[in-house]
Amino acid sequence: MLSPRFLLLRSxxxxxxxxxxxxxxxxxxxxxxxxxxNPLLHVSxxxxxxxxxxxxxxxxxxxxxxxxxxLSLSDMLAKSQDDLPLKRMKDSRLEVHLPLGSEPQLxxxxxxxxxxxxxxxxxxxxxxxxxxxxxxxxxxxxxxxxPLSIVTALxxxxxxxxxxxxxxxxxxxxxxxxxxxxxxxEAKMHMxxxxxxxxxxxxxxxxxxxxxxxxxxxxxxVNPLKPEGPEEEKLFQExxxxxxxxxxxxxxxxxxVAPTDEERKIVHGLFLNTLDTKTxxxxxxxLPPNSVWMEDAKLKGLEICHPQERNIFNRIFGGFLxxxxxxxxxxxxxxxxxxxxxLMAVDDILFQKPVEIGSLLLLSSQVCxxxxxxxxxxxxxxxxxxxxxxxxTTNVFHFTFISDREVPNIxxxxxxxxMLYLDGKRHFNQTVDP
Numbered sequence: 001m002l003s004p005r006f007l008l009l010r011s012x013x014x015x016x017x018x019x020x021x022x023x024x025x026x027x028x029x030x031x032x033x034x035x036x037x038n039p040l041l042h043v044s045x046x047x048x049x050x051x052x053x054x055x056x057x058x059x060x061x062x063x064x065x066x067x068x069x070x071l072s073l074s075d076m077l078a079k080s081q082d083d084l085p086l087k088r089m090k091d092s093r094l095e096v097h098l099p100l101g102s103e104p105q106l107x108x109x110x111x112x113x114x115x116x117x118x119x120x121x122x123x124x125x126x127x128x129x130x131x132x133x134x135x136x137x138x139x140x141x142x143x144x145x146x147p148l149s150i151v152t153a154l155x156x157x158x159x160x161x162x163x164x165x166x167x168x169x170x171x172x173x174x175x176x177x178x179x180x181x182x183x184x185x186e187a188k189m190h191m192x193x194x195x196x197x198x199x200x201x202x203x204x205x206x207x208x209x210x211x212x213x214x215x216x217x218x219x220x221x222v223n224p225l226k227p228e229g230p231e232e233e234k235l236f237q238e239x240x241x242x243x244x245x246x247x248x249x250x251x252x253x254x255x256x257v258a259p260t261d262e263e264r265k266i267v268h269g270l271f272l273n274t275l276d277t278k279t280x281x282x283x284x285x286x287l288p289p290n291s292v293w294m295e296d297a298k299l300k301g302l303e304i305c306h307p308q309e310r311n312i313f314n315r316i317f318g319g320f321l322x323x324x325x326x327x328x329x330x331x332x333x334x335x336x337x338x339x340x341x342x343l344m345a346v347d348d349i350l351f352q353k354p355v356e357i358g359s360l361l362l363l364s365s366q367v368c369x370x371x372x373x374x375x376x377x378x379x380x381x382x383x384x385x386x387x388x389x390x391x392x393t394t395n396v397f398h399f400t401f402i403s404d405r406e407v408p409n410i411x412x413x414x415x416x417x418x419m420l421y422l423d424g425k426r427h428f429n430q431t432v433d434p
Contacts, residue, residue, distance in 0.1 A: 043125055110122075115167055117167050119326060123326060149211070155348070156206040267422065288411065292410055295413060305357055326346075346399055
């Protein structure tokens with residue numbers, strides 16, 4: 001059974017956007033804490049702050065030189081975690097403002113043709129904020145530049161608490177570190193939007209970051225975390241549980257072990273449901289009514305990775321990759337369902353390898369599971385080297401969309417497609433019944 005939160009999403013899925021016209025509406029979207037002169041961090045300054053922390057430059061040629069100079073910082077790395085001081089959760093607590101209501105000139109970057117907010121841009125902002133939160137946790141006032149290279153390893157979960165993001169209301173991001181391992185950091189973030197005189201929650205996000213040496217080649221230690229009080233202790237224990245859950249999911253991956261007995265029955269049932277009863281053949285397959293073969297529910301894209309999309313470590317910005325994957329996945333869900341879908345959740349985005357500048361990035365989206373008016377989309381990204389003809393996977397993305405109408409059933413034909421179907425079903429079940 002779907003949770004009340006997702007039933008609310010279903011009831012509001014048909015709502016689209018809100019007009020800019022009407023002074024009263026715009027006034028309602030302006031938050032008092034985003035007035036001119038407020039010293040709180042503006043979203044446009046987050047990446048500038050990150051450049052200062054690592055010593056990166058905004059100029060491409062200078063940036064390359066600055067990155068080569070970071071090699072000398074290796075001697076500043078801690079030899080063990082015990083050498084680093086304890087940090088508290090409040091040491092990394094940050095609040096960042098995205099004043100879409102207070103600064104109309106900022107809207108165009110975030111605006112869709114249909115007067116809604118581009119969620120891909122929100123993913124970029126979340127990724128930058130997660131990195132800055134992690135650097136706030138590891139901050140050492142004795143160092144002018146940090147020797148750590150902190151990058152996104154995993155987007156564990158993004159839960160949408162409200163389906164609509166208004167393009168004319170101020171947005172606030174907040175978050176802090178909630179758990180650390182020896183070389184990894186979990187950061188939880190919340191996004192809220194100011195409307196009708198108060199902030200309303202929009203989404204909750206959990207990112208996992210990893211710390212590496214200045215060359216981004218080997219792991220580096222991060223400061224241990226000391227929870228204070230029962231609430232922080234609970235957050236820390238949730239982080240421990242998340243780590244155990246991720247290990248269990250990786251161990252049970254369909255790329256490693258066979259499906260469960262129940263899953264095998266599901267696959268065989270799909271197979272039997274597509275057999276041609278007029279023949280006695282395993283090869284004769286018929287598509288059931290209101291269904292689509294999985295092979296016909298794909299959408300692909302290509303990106304040339306230019307320096308403009310680089311991060312502070314001279315590789316392609318992870319937020320850019322998420323934005324492109326989301327937009328392709330959304331377009332595929334839109335094409336499949338025949339209407340504009342709404343995002344329900346982002347689940348388990350894995351960053352396997354960095355994407356180098358100049359790469360040819362191939363993106364492939366696949367509708368892999370459907371149920372009612374829900375569409376589960378998997379996006380696979382890989383870099384292609386035209387000289388060696390080699391393909392290397394860099395990321396895998398999972399998105400759950402909701403449509404305002406019933407969508408066709410997706411039907412696998414091959415064994416590989418059946419595994420994609422089961423994997424999509426697993427991710428969907430984690431979303432609706434976490």
